[in-house]
Amino acid sequence: MSSSTTTTATTSSEQLSNLHEVTSPDHFQTLLSEDLNRISLINFWAPWAEPCTQMNKVVEELAKKYPKLLVLQVEAETQYEISESFDIEAVPSFLLLRGHTLLGRISGADAPALTTSVSNHLSNKPMSVQPLSTSDAKPAAASDTTTYTDEAETPVQLEKRMHQLMNQSKVVLFMKGSPDSPKCGFSRKTVSMLREQDIEFTHFDILSDERVRQGLKVLNDWPTFPQIIVKGELIGGLDIAQEMVDNGEMKELLADS
Numbered sequence: 054m055s056s057s058t059t060t061t062a063t064t065s066s067e068q069l070s071n072l073h074e075v076t077s078p079d080h081f082q083t084l085l086s087e088d089l090n091r092i093s094l095i096n097f098w099a100p101w102a103e104p105c106t107q108m109n110k111v112v113e114e115l116a117k118k119y120p121k122l123l124v125l126q127v128e129a130e131t132q133y134e135i136s137e138s139f140d141i142e143a144v145p146s147f148l149l150l151r152g153h154t155l156l157g158r159i160s161g162a163d164a165p166a167l168t169t170s171v172s173n174h175l176s177n178k179p180m181s182v183q184p185l186s187t188s189d190a191k192p193a194a195a196s197d198t199t200t201y202t203d204e205a206e207t208p209v210q211l212e213k214r215m216h217q218l219m220n221q222s223k224v225v226l227f228m229k230g231s232p233d234s235p236k237c238g239f240s241r242k243t244v245s246m247l248r249e250q251d252i253e254f255t256h257f258d259i260l261s262d263e264r265v266r267q268g269l270k271v272l273n274d275w276p277t278f279p280q281i282i283v284k285g286e287l288i289g290g291l292d293i294a295q296e297m298v299d300n301g302e303m304k305e306l307l308a309d310s
Contacts, residue, residue, distance in 0.1 A: 062098050062109040062126035072116040072124045078134050084125060089152030092174050093123040097139075097146040099130055099238050104162035108145045111164045115171050122175060130238045137277070142229060142260055143236040149174050211268050216285070218265065223307065224254035225282040227269060232256055243279045243291045250298055252307065283307070 061074050075081045085093060096112045098105035109126070116124040129136045129144050139148060142160075147167055149157040157170050206214075219225055224247070230236030232244045247254050259266040259278055270276050273287040280287055281294045283306055288294060297303040 062096060062105075062112070062128070069113075069116050069124075071120055071122060072113065073126065075125050075127045075132055075135065078132070081125065081127070081132070081135055084123065085150070085153065088123075091121070091123050091151070092156070092171075093125060093148075093150045094171060095125050095127060095139075095148040095150065097127050097129040097136060097141045097144055097148075099128065099144045101238060101241070102144050105145045108147075108162050108164065108167070111167060112147075115168065119171065119175055122171065133277075206264065211264055212272060215265060215268055215272055218257050219282045219287075220285045222253070222255040223284060224252055226254050226256040226279055227259050227265075227282065228256055228279040229260050230258055236260060237278075239291050240279050243281065243294065246291070246295055246298065250303070252303075 073084055075084070094112065094115065096109070098109060112124060112126070116122060127135050129141055129146075145162055147159040148155065149159075149170055151174075156174050159167050159170060218227075226232075226240075226243060226247065228235060228237075228240035228243065230240055232248075235241040235244055257265070259269070266278070269278075269280060273280060275287055275289070277290060279290055281289060281291075288297065288306075294303065297306070
């Protein structure tokens with residue numbers, strides 16, 4: 054999604070002083086750092102996801118009900134650096150912070166859980182907190198894909214397994230979710246592009262296996278997903294693949310035996 058879009062999460066014409074559309078990582082940090090004792094609600098959303106439309110209304114109502122609550126609307130794909138820093142896997146996702154300290158995380162369109170969590174944290178009840186530095190805390194990945202659980206897997210074995218996955222077919226898409234149920238907009242767009250070009254491909258859900266997910270970042274020297282593999286070699290992500298489709302390089306690469 055282009056950063057020039059005028060789409061916003063806020064639906065009401067009423068201007069709320071505690072509700073902000075985040076425009077950049079610097080803007081995000083500035084808003085978050087103004088009062089380190091203030092409770093903040095971060096809403097990660099995307100305009101193409103219907104559950105986000107519903108939850109954006111819930112978030113706006115919470116902003117109206119709790120004027121002391123700082124509410125930051127983060128369009129997850131446009132502000133991908135912020136999303137990556139909080140390891141956001143899917144939208145909608147919500148974080149509750151006090152300053153830079155993580156208080157809670159809610160994944161999915163769970164309005165009762167979000168409302169209850171906001172209410173509880175804004176009360177004066179003592180609560181346990183989790184420092185943001187514990188960066189491996191993330192939403193539970195809703196997936197029925199079998200994961201590799203052998204704790205004894207060595208780095209050599211992992212690399213061998215990743216190469217096997219990368220060579221399972223001529224085109225392999227390492228994505229979040231599945232082609233019929235993508236978990237992020239970039240994965241969704243990549244699947245659409247491949248299907249529009251009638252490119253046959255297999256896929257691997259990187260949310261199902263954290264070792265493969267982190268290992269591919271190192272093996273391919275590519276920090277983000279989706280990753281598109283052709284004939285066992287990384288060609289890049291969505292932008293590079295789309296460019297190769299547009300200039301004919303993808304067709305030539307696939308035709309070359």
